[in-house]
Amino acid sequence: MKNELKNLMIVSLVLFSYSLFAQFRTEKDLLGEKQIPADAYYGVQTARALENFQVSGVKTNFYPDYVRAYAMVKLAAARANADVGRMKKDRLDAIEKACQAVIDGKYHDQFLVDLYQGGAGTSANMNANEVLANIALELSGHKKGEYKFIEPHDDLNMGQSTNDVYPTTIHVALLLHNDKLMKEVKLLSDAFHKKGDEFNKILKMGRTEGQDAVPMTLGQEFHAFGYQLDAEIEGLRKSEAYLYEENMGATAIGTGITATPGYAEKCAVHLAKITGKPMVLSPDLIAATSSMQGFVMYSSALKSLSVALSKISSDLIILAMGPRTGLFEINLPALQPGSSIMPGKVNPVMPELMNQICYKVIGNDLTVTLASSNGLLQLNAYEPVVAISIMESQALFYKTMPLFRKNCIDGITANEEVLKHYIDRSVGIVTALNPVLGYEKTTELAKEALSTNKGILELIREKKLLTEDQIKKLLDPATMTGQK
Template sequence: MKPVNHSRLAGAAVLSFFCSVGFAQQTRTEHDLLGDKQIPANAYYGVQTARALENFPISGVPTKFYPDYVKAFAIVKLAAARANTEVGRMKPEKLAAIEKACQAVMDGKYHDQFLVDMMQGGAGTSANMNANEVLANIALELSGHKKGEYQFIEPHDDLNMGQSTNDTYPTSIKIALLLHNDKLIKVLQDLSSAFHKKGDEFKSILKMGRTEGQDAVPMTVGQEFHAFGNQLDAEIDALKRVEHFLCNQNMGATAIGTGITASPGYAEKVAVQLAKITGKPIVMSKDLIAATSSMQDYVVYSSALKSLGITLSKICSDLIFLASGPRAGVFEINLPALQPGSSIMPGKVNPVMPEVMNEVCFKVIGNDATVSIASHSGLLQLNAYEPVVAIAIMESQGLFFKCVPLFQKNCIEGITVNKSVLEHYMNRSVGIVTALNPVLGYDKTTELAKEALATNKGILELIREKKLLTEEQIKKVMDPATMTSPK
């Protein structure tokens, strides 16, 4: 018995969706090198998209899941059409129709027609043809023609004029990443501001700093929270700087970078058009062959996301530690209570927002590993694994700009300080003995610290017992407030 191809059945189910809601049997016939195929009459996609729906029901995440990615395809096709018109290859009347179609998609219309799975073979050919077919059929309708009347506007000859999947697909990915990066930077700036606001709020509250989990020297809670904010500021700066790599695009490279089928001057003009449409400093790569085979741009940007994940995760772990307790932990700060923390332990409340933020960070770090593996696995003039790179990076961006605002609202903005706990630690810690080094010397202060730990006495108590300093000297040297900055 011939085995059942479940993948093809699943893809066919997607195609039959449109036929299940009142217009069964309404189809049109389209043709490609594999033969004829029936397409739902109301569908704006065509035969190659239909085949991709059957071939790649993999992740369940269609292109439309990322609206900016769909918009990016429209931007690329618009720029290409304008550049082709400028070099005299496309007729102005076709440009006018394609411009209307691209603008409609850029405005958020027709996104439900971008259905191919993000995970696909063929180095993105299915995604590119999905865009070509949808935009061609939109342009046809807006021009008074019927879907599929490709003798007027054709997916290959017009929407893919002077192009290849190997330049339009990576360029669309990079533009989508640029659009997403703007959103990510905005939510990170808001989070950083929330940390700095807490830093100002807690600027006069003293606490003990810690190194390697041990008492170190005094600082303020405000300094600690400003440090969290400044770490994020550095990550934001990194994300801004690596945009330079995403602005390096290979449009005009066509198949492998030689520019075959593209008109002279097209590559330079399409870069100018992309920069004009996006407002980003997009430029043509110096070596289109190198740019078509190399994945450096993705690797560098993904590394910046990984760095952000590492920084955010470290901050979250610090917050979890500082809020541990309430009786058997550090308990220096309170995180907002969002939900009961246990199905068995009454009264327990867990740090759920730092935990879920950590989970996002772990996923982003793992996605960077995927980008690394896929990027070095390409062969000669093309890397066929760009789809999984796109999935990994877009998922990382999406997880960040969905989770970060919740983390800010439901955690950072509601943090309070347990002042009595901090005062207790300050009075009992041996860490303040460090201030005595310039006065008594390291050996003597080490003996004091050791005796304090052995006798369970405070440092100030021992200093008074041994009459090592007068009260005036104690006030001057041991005032914790003087130990939070150079003196």
């Protein structure tokens, strides 16, 4: 009985040990061996990064286009290495399949490194190397971790360094995100222009420095919002040029150590074809490896967009103030109750949301500025926070703009009676009467209107200075606002 129990315990222990072994594989690096989950496509260096950088909880795969950018860069590198005779065709074929799978949206759950990390992006680069290597191994009929067939360093990082892969990948990711961003800015601009057409015959008072100025149409005001955004689209488009320049082949500091002659040029050509962007090799790889100009210039364009959107959002809030004691020239769509204590209050939540996004983007630009200015000698180790800041800014914009457009801009209506009342009562309209009544007479009218609290048109009618037909012609929106 004792022997049977002993044998049963031994069998159970063996089975338990086997189950543990089956759930893990052993990998090693310069720090020693480490157990890796058997079903994981990442390897030992990614596992260490997962332990070391539990910071934000925001992982590489939070931005799918960022993951795709790694696959695009690694694909270009593999093809370039094959072109210069360094990578064998069977390994190229396997790596191509692995990269294409990631570009197609597969295996993204394996890109797990926190976006905040030390090491200038080494962990992110190795995460990509290990995942792509193990995908390639499986697609070639091998097991994960059988690196004698395809190795993360020797094959996926062939002729490369984190110091050229990481910034190039960020450039590609930002370009992919910029396509989304410009599309959303254009849709928002179109929405403002559509409102401009809708409101083009509604006369209102323009204001400068918060004071009554001269007449305009509500349509002109909304078209101006649209044109401001059109200019920002052009700024984003122009800033892309700074991201087209890449440094693949620079390796560690820009001297090209470990890279095969001709590889860098070939890589740029392949990267351009893969991304559909006019990527070009930097003329000086040492400068490109240490410089952050592309990031700084693009981030500046995002800041400029923030300034424009914040100004527009604040204008909408002012124009909608009320309903009884503010300007109340327009109505913003009512989306939710605005107070837990004040019945009937509805707040301008969408312009407020957009303002908050703009403030965050402006803050991110400052982060980019500080991090970019503090690189040391041949490398900037703070590229991760630069990448995080810019990608966050892009995502905040292209995710918020559809909400702002659909839930606010598209539903704005004009309070025409309020606008007409302001025109009738405003002293500012007197400027438009100068050519008819003369400067001296209009000055007298303005003075009397202010002292008696009467409107200019009211005084003109009292004094019979103009007929109703003349007043009607003068107040025609097209005439009054210089549109004909």
